[in-house]
Amino acid sequence: MIRYIAGRLLLILPVLFGVSIVVFMLIRLIPGNPAIAILGEHATPELIARVQNQLGLNLPIWRQYLHFLGNAWRGDFGLSFFYQQNVSTLTLERIPVTLTLIGYAALIGLAIAIPCATLAAVRRETPVDHVIRLVFTATIGIPSFWLGIVLALLLSVKVRLFVLGGGGAGGLDTMWHLTLPALTIALHISPILVRALRSSLIEVMDSDYVTTGLAMGLRPVTLLVSYLLRNGLTPFISVLGLNVGWLIGGTIIIEQVFGIPGVGSLLITSILTRDYSIVQFVTLVLAFLVILVNLLTDLAYAVLDPRVSFQR
Amino acid sequence: MGRDWPKMQIRRTAWHAVSWLVAVSLCVPVTMMLPRPSAGAAVVTLTMARNADMLTWDPYPTGDDPSIFTQMVVYDRLVKLAPSNKDVEPELATSWKMSPDGLTATFALRQGVKFSDGSPLSADDVVLSLTRAIDQKSEWGFLFSPVKSVSKVDDKTIAMHMSEPFAPLLAALSTFAASIYSKAQFDKYGKEMAQHPLGTGGFALESWQKGSQITLVKNQHYWQPGKPKIDRIMMRVVGDDNTRVLQLRSGQVDLIDFVPPNQVQQIRGAGQKVYAVNGTAVLRYTLNETIKPLDEVNVRAALAHVVDREAVAKNVYFGLATVAKSLLPATTLYYDPNADPMTYDLAKAKAFLAKSSVPNGFTLTVQLPSGNQTLLDAATIWGNGLKQIGVTLKIEQLETTTLIQTRNAERYTVYNAAWTNDTPDPDELMGVAMDFKSQHAAHTFYNNPEAQQLVAQARRELDPKKRQALYTQLQRIESRDAPQIYVVDVPRLYASSPNLGGFEPNSQGKYGFENVSKR
Numbered sequence: 001m002i003r004y005i006a007g008r009l010l011l012i013l014p015v016l017f018g019v020s021i022v023v024f025m026l027i028r029l030i031p032g033n034p035a036i037a038i039l040g041e042h043a044t045p046e047l048i049a050r051v052q053n054q055l056g057l058n059l060p061i062w063r064q065y066l067h068f069l070g071n072a073w074r075g076d077f078g079l080s081f082f083y084q085q086n087v088s089t090l091t092l093e094r095i096p097v098t099l100t101l102i103g104y105a106a107l108i109g110l111a112i113a114i115p116c117a118t119l120a121a122v123r124r125e126t127p128v129d130h131v132i133r134l135v136f137t138a139t140i141g142i143p144s145f146w147l148g149i150v151l152a153l154l155l156s157v158k159v160r161l162f163v164l165g166g167g168g169a170g171g172l173d174t175m176w177h178l179t180l181p182a183l184t185i186a187l188h189i190s191p192i193l194v195r196a197l198r199s200s201l202i203e204v205m206d207s208d209y210v211t212t213g214l215a216m217g218l219r220p221v222t223l224l225v226s227y228l229l230r231n232g233l234t235p236f237i238s239v240l241g242l243n244v245g246w247l248i249g250g251t252i253i254i255e256q257v258f259g260i261p262g263v264g265s266l267l268i269t270s271i272l273t274r275d276y277s278i279v280q281f282v283t284l285v286l287a288f289l290v291i292l293v294n295l296l297t298d299l300a301y302a303v304l305d306p307r308v309s310f311q312r
Numbered sequence: 313m314g315r316d317w318p319k320m321q322i323r324r325t326a327w328h329a330v331s332w333l334v335a336v337s338l339c340v341p342v343t344m345m346l347p348r349p350s351a352g353a354a355v356v357t358l359t360m361a362r363n364a365d366m367l368t369w370d371p372y373p374t375g376d377d378p379s380i381f382t383q384m385v386v387y388d389r390l391v392k393l394a395p396s397n398k399d400v401e402p403e404l405a406t407s408w409k410m411s412p413d414g415l416t417a418t419f420a421l422r423q424g425v426k427f428s429d430g431s432p433l434s435a436d437d438v439v440l441s442l443t444r445a446i447d448q449k450s451e452w453g454f455l456f457s458p459v460k461s462v463s464k465v466d467d468k469t470i471a472m473h474m475s476e477p478f479a480p481l482l483a484a485l486s487t488f489a490a491s492i493y494s495k496a497q498f499d500k501y502g503k504e505m506a507q508h509p510l511g512t513g514g515f516a517l518e519s520w521q522k523g524s525q526i527t528l529v530k531n532q533h534y535w536q537p538g539k540p541k542i543d544r545i546m547m548r549v550v551g552d553d554n555t556r557v558l559q560l561r562s563g564q565v566d567l568i569d570f571v572p573p574n575q576v577q578q579i580r581g582a583g584q585k586v587y588a589v590n591g592t593a594v595l596r597y598t599l600n601e602t603i604k605p606l607d608e609v610n611v612r613a614a615l616a617h618v619v620d621r622e623a624v625a626k627n628v629y630f631g632l633a634t635v636a637k638s639l640l641p642a643t644t645l646y647y648d649p650n651a652d653p654m655t656y657d658l659a660k661a662k663a664f665l666a667k668s669s670v671p672n673g674f675t676l677t678v679q680l681p682s683g684n685q686t687l688l689d690a691a692t693i694w695g696n697g698l699k700q701i702g703v704t705l706k707i708e709q710l711e712t713t714t715l716i717q718t719r720n721a722e723r724y725t726v727y728n729a730a731w732t733n734d735t736p737d738p739d740e741l742m743g744v745a746m747d748f749k750s751q752h753a754a755h756t757f758y759n760n761p762e763a764q765q766l767v768a769q770a771r772r773e774l775d776p777k778k779r780q781a782l783y784t785q786l787q788r789i790e791s792r793d794a795p796q797i798y799v800v801d802v803p804r805l806y807a808s809s810p811n812l813g814g815f816e817p818n819s820q821g822k823y824g825f826e827n828v829s830k831r
Contacts, residue, residue, distance in 0.1 A: 032713030036720075038367075039375050045720050047451075082367055083522045084506070090522055149554050156562040164559050165361075165550055167524070259361070259550035259559070261524030269364075269523060269551060274713065 001302075008295050012288065019287040020072070020280065024065050027271070027279045033057075034081050034274035055081060068280065077284075078277035080270075087281045091263055095285070097167045098262035101178050101185070102251055106240075108186035109193055116190075117197035121232075124202060133198075136191035144250050148184040148257045155180060165259035181258040185250045189243060196239035201232040234305045241297025245290045356542045356830050358812070360567040361550040361559050365523050369509035371491045372450045377821060380488045380734075382547070384822040385528060386428075387491035387511035390419055390438070391482055397591070397643040397819045398736050400482045404433065404492055404512065414477030414774050419470050426533035427494050428516035435464040440495040442472065452489035455480075455740065458771070477772045479779060483645070483737035487820065514540040514826035524549050534826070541814070541829040557807070560584060566812050566830065571805035573630045573686070579807050588803040591643030592819045594636050595624075595690065597678065597797040598719075598727040601757040606725070610668040612794040615676070616654040617661035618697030625800045628689045632805065636798040638787045640741055641733050643819045646783035652791045654798065661701050673702025678726040679718060682709040687728050690799060722755050730802050734820060738783050743767050745796060746786070758795030 035051040052058055056067065071078060077087045120132040156164040168174035204210060205228065213223050252264030259265070263282050270278035301308045366379040371387075374380060390405035405419040425433040439462050446456040458478040463471050472481070484490065497510035509517050512535065515528035528545040548565070550556045556568040557575050561582050571579065576586050597615075605611045621635040634642065637653035665671055676698065680687045688707065695705035710718065719727045733741050744751065746767050748759040763786060770782040790796070808815055811831035816824050 031711045033717055034713075036713045036716045048720070080522075085522060093521075094524075149558070152555070152558045152562075156564075157558055160562060164562050164564055165555055166548060166564075257552050257555060259548065259552060259555050261521065261549075265551065266523055 005295070005299070008298075012291050015291055016284055016287060020069070020284060021065070023280050023283040024068065025061070027274070027276050028061060030271075030274070032274050034276060037272075037274045038081055077281040080278050081275045082270075082273055087277045090278065091266065091281050091285060094261055094263045094266055097174065097178075097260060098251060098255070098264060100174060101182055101255070101260065101262060102247055104175065104178050104182035105185035105189070105247065105251065108182050109189050112186055112190045113193035113197055117194045117201060120194070120198045121201035121205060132194065136194045139187060140191040142188070144184055144188040145253055145257045147187060148181065148254055151180055151184055151187075152258070167261045178260070181254045181260060184258075185247065185254050188250055189247055192239065192243060193236070197232060197236045200235045201228060204228055204231045207231075230304060234301060237297055237300050237304065241294055241300075244293040244297075248286055248289060355544060357544040357546060358542050358567065358825070358828060358830060359546045359548065359565045360569070361548050361556040361565045362568075363549075363551055363553070363556065363570040365549045366526065368506040369517070370503070370506040371452070371489050371493075372444050372447070373506075374488070375451055377732075381821040381823065382526065383488050383491055383509070384513075384820070385515050385545075385825055386509050386513045386517060387488070387493055388425075388513050389486060389488075389490050389492060390442075391486050393486050393736060393818050393820055393822070395816070395818075398645045400486050400736075404438070408482070410774070414772075415474050417472045417474070417481055418465060419472075421468050421470065422535065423468065425512050425535045427497075427510050427512050428531040428533060429494075429510060430533050431494065431496065433492070433512055434495075435467055435470050437495045438462075438470050438492050439464050440498060441492045442470070442490060445490045446472075450489075452487065452734075455484040455487060455489060455735065477774050479771060479774055480735065480737035480739040483735040483739075486736070487734050489734075515545060518544075536826060540826040542825070545825060560807055560809065563809065565809075567806065567808040567815065569804075569806050571807045573628075573632050573805065576630060576632060576805065576807075583810055585808045585810055585812065587806040587808070587815065587817060588632050589806075589817050589819055590634060590803045591641040591647075591801050592804045592821075593730040593732040593802045594639060594641050595633075595687075595728070595730045595799040595802050596636075596639065597694075597799070598724075598729065598754055598756050599795060599797070600722065600724055600726070600755065601795065602722065603725050605668060605670050605674060608668050609793055610664045611670065612797075613792070614661040614664035614668065614701060615698070615703070616791075616794040616797045617657045617664065618701055618703075619654070619694050619797060619799055620656045620697050621799055622656065623693050624690045628686055628693070629800060629802065633800040633802050636801050639745060639790045639796055639798050640738050640783075640787065641819070642801050643736065644733055644738050644741070645736050646738050646780050648780075648784045648787050651784050651787035654791050654794065656697070658697070658700050661697075665701050665703075673704070675704045675706055676726065677706045677708055678728060679708050679710055679715055679724050680728050681712040681715050691728065694799075719755055722752065722757075724755075727755070736819070738786075739767070739771055742783065742786055742790075743771070745790065753795060756795040758793065760789065760793065763789050 033048065033052070034055060034057065035048045039047055039051060056064060068078065079085065080087050080090055083090060116132050120129045123129050152164050155161045162180040163177045164180060166177050168177035210223065210227055213227055251262070252267055255262045255264035256268045263285065266278060267282045270282070362378060364378045366382045367376050368374055368379050369383060369386070371383055374383065388404050390403060391400040392403040394401045404422050404425060406422050408417060408419045410417050421433070421435060421438060427433060442462040444450060445452070446459045446462065447453050448457065458474045458476050459472055459481070460475050461473045463473065465471050492512065493505070494510040497508060498505050501508050514531055514534050516531050518527040518529045520526050526547040528547070530540050530543045534540065550559060553570065553572045557571065557579060559565045560568045560579070561584065571586065580586055599606045599612055599615070601607045625631065625633040625635055637649040638647055638651060640647045665673070678691050680691060691705065691707055695707070698705045718724045731741065745754050746760065746763045747753060748764065753759065766782050766786050770779050770786070773779045773782060804817070804821065806817060813829045813831065814827040816827065818824065
């Protein structure tokens with residue numbers, strides 16, 4: 001198990017290396033000169049040339065990349081063009097809010113998906129099942145930014161239940177500020193979760209060992225927790241893990257919509273202002289998160305399904 | 313098999329088993345909604361949602377509006393813009409005097425003024441700040457080009473020395489670029505002053521979380537008695553227009569900037585206040601005269617007379633913009649709405665085109681920033697007018713910085729922008745519009761020696777009446793030759809909750825927070 005984890009952790013390096021190349025090139029492919037973005041419309045060509053030189057943007061792209069790589073290896077990811085501050089400091093202070101938002105959204109997503117999927121599976125092919133499936137099929141087509149605005153209008157402006165935007169002052173205040181965006185992300189991701197869990201629960205319910213368990217007179221709670229949910233959750237976990245990238249992607253948009261000071265809103269602002277160093281670092285951090293969650297997903301298999309082993 | 317499932321008990325247990333998840337997810341927000349005890353004496357905080365963060369507290373390299381607007385809160389200047397937006401009033405200078413030859417201006421400094429850390433303001437602070445401001449290498453040095461040096465006369469007086477009489481001096485001194493800051497702070501931090509401002513304004517910086525929030529606190533040593541009336545300002549960065557509006561409507565913020573024009577009616581309907589600061593910017597089309605047939609004055613005049621400015625003001629800006637009658641914004645000194653303004657007149661346009669080398673029309677390309685619906689709508693209205701005289705308008709949308717690059721490289725055909733006037737004096741805009749030498753007259757290649765001479769003359773002329781006549785003449789020339797086609801005066805829009813009083817932003821973007829109160 002430990003060897004497996006160590007091997008997987010080692011694999012992170014080449015993946016991040018690949019991601020760094022792609023992001024480095026992609027952000028530079030977007031039209032637009034960072035020097036102009038920094039200096040604004042009034043800047044003279046001479047001033048633009050001077051700033052470009054200062055930023056090292058006059059060098060050939062491969063030299064810029066090698067420069068970046070060399071510094072990154074030493075843990076220096078550069079300065080933000082705009083704020084003239086270390087990008088790792090700027091980014092890392094925003095990570096807790098984003099992680100809380102992702103975790104909170106996942107939790108609310110599960111709180112929506114598990115009851116609905118269980119109900120739909122248990123009442124298969126009844127009107128209840130149809131309604132649940134219909135509602136979630138419709139939800140999947142709703143853009144998250146639109147859903148966010150509608151929820152904000154309803155729950156924050158009309159009924160002043162939740163605070164709109166901001167990261168809060170820490171602790172429960174932060175949770176309160178994050179409820180609406182987390183709910184938006186959760187509603188956006190829950191259709192996939194509901195469908196996945198419903199299918200796997202139905203499969204388990206139809207299996208012989210459940211029939212046997214029933215015939216043996218097992219208590220419903222034992223049957224549900226130890227047989228149904230445990231076996232039904234294994235394929236569901238993989239769906240959840242696979243969608244973490246999507247969850248993080250949704251978080252980026254939602255942070256911008258709700259004005260949350262997390263890495264997502266930082267990324268979007270930095271793309272718009274061509275703050276290359278921030279875009280590179282944030283993307284690497286997010287890629288690392290996705291890889292880490294995928295690893296945790298694989299490990300969770302072993303806990304839920306004893307048949308899965310990491311021994312060779 | 314599934315249908316035979318004895319479900320009743322399992323269903324009940326399932327609900328028990330999963331309901332905790334819902335409970336846990338909901339208990340946090342519910343707990344937070346319970347009333348919380350308020351701590352200590354009431355601190356009046358103004359919360360503002362702004363569309364972008366500032367970049368620097370140092371006026372020297374500043375280029376962005378959020379930095380300009382925020383620096384004006386923390387720093388004072390020798391003079392400030394009068395409520396009319398066309399004149400200046402004393403601020404850190406109590407009076408000023410111009411030498412008879414117009415080459416030296418002396419300023420008597422206000423006594424007893426302290427920086428927010430309690431240290432006294434001295435003539436040395438003013439000399440340092442203004443010496444940096446007039447540096448031609450600084451971003452805004454051009455505003456002070458004839459000013460050669462700044463010197464200390466005595467502890468209470470400073471002097472500015474010019475190479476020639478310079479009429480726009482006071483107007484230039486009212487801009488953020490002439491902000492006065494502490495010499496000791498600058499000596500201590502150098503370039504790092506960009507992070508550590510120390511001024512004599514109504515508020516001082518408490519904290520700055522880059523990209524998300526700036527917190528300002530009341531300057532306890534502020535020189536104006538009884539001001540500011542609020543204790544703290546929290547400026548949050550909320551990039552999304554809709555979110556800023558919703559935050560205001562839900563009562564979470566007191567003030568927002570960059571209100572989308574299409575939401576103004578709705579905001580007013582919900583009982584909030586909307587502030588439209590008129591005459592801060594003019595939406596205009598810059599024509600590149602190196603592209604044929606834009607080199608012909610008849611063609612340019614024809615293009616200018618098919619812009620339905622009323623329609624743009626009414627339909628694109630929802631009645632919040634006003635029809636432009638000059639290249640200068642309406643709040644500019646010597647703005648003359650009667651200086652033969654460009655009008656929507658198809659017959660006149662056809663007559664002009666008939667006299668040109670393209671009497672039957674041609675295809676014209678306008679480059680717009682992508683994603684800017686307002687500019688797209690305005691250009692579409694222009695396109696409809698152009699169609700009436702046989703000109704086909706092709707709209708090309710480019711990413712903003714690429715567009716600026718194209719404009720700077722002078723490869724554009726028609727460029728669309730809203731330029732703001734940073735000073736109340738027409739010298740800045742007219743100067744750039746006519747200056748062929750350094751920037752090809754705002755990249756139009758309009759080269760009119762007569763106009764250039766008039767600009768230089770107006771800059772030196774200290775008699776207001778004579779200056780007025782010179783600028784009227786310049787506005788007439790601009791309207792006649794149409795190197796740039798002005799469309800509408802675009803207002804800067806803010807909105808606040810109804811219980812905010814005293815908020816009177818000026819055309820320079822100064823918020824004037826020292827007079828703001830909150831009920």
